[in-house]
Amino acid sequence: MTAPLLDGALGWPEDLVERYVREGYWRAETLGGLLREWADRHAGATAVVSGDERITYAELDRRADARARGLRALGLVPGDRAVVHLPNTAEFVVTLFGLLRIGVIPVLALPAHRASEIEHFARLADAVAYIGPDVHDGFDHRDLGRAVARAVPSVHHVLVDGEPVAGTTALSDLPDGDAGAFPEVDPAQVALLLVSGGTTGKPKLIPRTHRDYAYNARASAEVCGLRAEDVYLACLPLAHNFPLACPGMLGAFGVGATVVLAPVPSPDVTLALVEAERVTVTAVVPPLLRLWVDLVPAPLPSLRLVQVGGAKCDETLARRVRPALGCAVQQVFGMAEGLLNFTRLDDPDDLVAVCQGRPLCPADEVRVVDRRGADVAPGERGELWTRGPYTIRGYYRAREHDPVAFTPDGFYRTGDLVRRLPTGHLVVEGRVKDVVNRGGENVSASVLEEHLLAHPAIAAAAVVGLPDDDLGEAVCAALVPAAGATVPRGRQLRAFLAERGLARFMYPDRVVVRDVLPLTAVGKIDKRALAEELRS
Numbered sequence: 001m002t003a004p005l006l007d008g009a010l011g012w013p014e015d016l017v018e019r020y021v022r023e024g025y026w027r028a029e030t031l032g033g034l035l036r037e038w039a040d041r042h043a044g045a046t047a048v049v050s051g052d053e054r055i056t057y058a059e060l061d062r063r064a065d066a067r068a069r070g071l072r073a074l075g076l077v078p079g080d081r082a083v084v085h086l087p088n089t090a091e092f093v094v095t096l097f098g099l100l101r102i103g104v105i106p107v108l109a110l111p112a113h114r115a116s117e118i119e120h121f122a123r124l125a126d127a128v129a130y131i132g133p134d135v136h137d138g139f140d141h142r143d144l145g146r147a148v149a150r151a152v153p154s155v156h157h158v159l160v161d162g163e164p165v166a167g168t169t170a171l172s173d174l175p176d177g178d179a180g181a182f183p184e185v186d187p188a189q190v191a192l193l194l195v196s197g198g199t200t201g202k203p204k205l206i207p208r209t210h211r212d213y214a215y216n217a218r219a220s221a222e223v224c225g226l227r228a229e230d231v232y233l234a235c236l237p238l239a240h241n242f243p244l245a246c247p248g249m250l251g252a253f254g255v256g257a258t259v260v261l262a263p264v265p266s267p268d269v270t271l272a273l274v275e276a277e278r279v280t281v282t283a284v285v286p287p288l289l290r291l292w293v294d295l296v297p298a299p300l301p302s303l304r305l306v307q308v309g310g311a312k313c314d315e316t317l318a319r320r321v322r323p324a325l326g327c328a329v330q331q332v333f334g335m336a337e338g339l340l341n342f343t344r345l346d347d348p349d350d351l352v353a354v355c356q357g358r359p360l361c362p363a364d365e366v367r368v369v370d371r372r373g374a375d376v377a378p379g380e381r382g383e384l385w386t387r388g389p390y391t392i393r394g395y396y397r398a399r400e401h402d403p404v405a406f407t408p409d410g411f412y413r414t415g416d417l418v419r420r421l422p423t424g425h426l427v428v429e430g431r432v433k434d435v436v437n438r439g440g441e442n443v444s445a446s447v448l449e450e451h452l453l454a455h456p457a458i459a460a461a462a463v464v465g466l467p468d469d470d471l472g473e474a475v476c477a478a479l480v481p482a483a484g485a486t487v488p489r490g491r492q493l494r495a496f497l498a499e500r501g502l503a504r505f506m507y508p509d510r511v512v513v514r515d516v517l518p519l520t521a522v523g524k525i526d527k528r529a530l531a532e533e534l535r536s
Helices: 014-022 031-041 057-074 090-101 115-125 141-151 210-224 241-245 248-255 267-277 286-295 315-325 349-354 445-452 490-499 527-535
Strands: 046-050 053-056 081-084 105-108 129-133 157-161 190-195 205-209 231-234 258-261 281-284 305-308 328-334 340-342 365-369 382-387 412-420 426-431 435-438 441-444 458-468 472-481 510-513
Touching: 031 057, 031 090, 031 210, 031 248, 046 057, 046 090, 053 057, 053 090, 057 090, 081 090, 081 115, 090 105, 090 190, 090 258, 105 115, 115 141, 115 190, 115 205, 129 141, 141 157, 190 210, 205 210, 210 241, 210 248, 210 340, 231 248, 231 267, 241 248, 241 328, 248 258, 258 267, 267 286, 281 286, 286 305, 286 315, 305 315, 315 328, 315 349, 328 349, 365 412, 435 458, 435 472, 441 445, 445 458, 445 472, 458 527, 472 527
Parallel strands: 046 258, 081 105, 081 129, 105 190, 129 157, 231 258, 231 281, 281 305, 305 328, 472 510
Antiparallel strands: 046 053, 190 205, 328 340, 365 382, 382 412, 412 426, 435 441, 458 472
């Protein structure tokens, strides 16, 4: 028997449900209900700083209620899905909680996603609404939303933060709606759908329930020592699991702290906010951290902790943080599917510099296995398998993939290669999956290859990751031209991929042209040989 979940998402066995409730990991709480509790507890404290807006907990609660009533008056009902494609603004926060209040499930898309990904998410989720900005970073999301509505029959509403055009509705113009009680939401049900890194084909949707995600944020806040006096800077897009709930915005709200929203992650913007708002805690990816330690002329007096995750942080960079920024660094290794590993605040600097943390929860079960699924000897490298109270048991509507990603007894095959130290800390040493981790963004080689091969001048394509000091890994595309054709490069290739609606972080950083690509004995492209050739 399994716990009830939204259609298309696997549940936890009943014995584990009983254990996780009994041991206090899961509580009878919903994310929308938690905001009400936080507002009662910290009513006059500042919850959100977004540009010139400073919103108290009480005001955030009132605005979430108003948004929930407006969405309900529009016709959205519990169990509906809505693609949320908003950048780091107050409207993201208000809309997220408005949806949660009425049991509508947000599909959290990243700002960099474009038509190819958004249409895929909307179609997979049978989304009834697309919610985005009017224009952000020079891109008109209203056109994207209308195109998605034309392509996906279930999408009936295109809602925009800002100036509407024909076929769209401004969030500010939603009807008032009645003031009746909101529906009762089951904590065991899916609260939101996160987006996978797309390590195998198109990105998958990750169902996180109210109670498992609430634990995720609450326990992460405890590990980071978050308190009401803290000011948390959201540098990365809030749709990412890392700045949303590790501990991120939700963890900060849970203790009554202030969350400052950075509209873009660029160092000039984020460092200015650290100084202006006296930020104490933030989370960054290694490329941004490298820029910070290179650019900051003196330690930042307010900052006490910087988390680094999304990609492996090298030892040299980790050791530079304390002398350059004047604060502790915490390595975080995890996944939107669940398992989180943190170095602890009392871990010695020498340990923090060389590992990516140990599991968050005492109930996290971790195995390190060989290709046959047998546990490797202590200290040896193997694939990380895990299960626990906040690790999913199946993707949303991906039944054909679930047997590949999960073992019959519920362990998630992460695809990450790790070594486990005697202390329980993990050292990340690579990945099994065919993916390039470009500065914290997972670029699926197969998806990018599919788009490249759509160009008539390209006969064969292979995408590999190459070491890069700034990005961790750079995306390299090796291309074979079609007969008599010239392979597109630079601006021409980027324009082609843009026309196909591909996110910018998917574009190749480097293009090489080959007459042929190396093949294995069975005739497949030998990416290992290709990568070795390119590295040399």
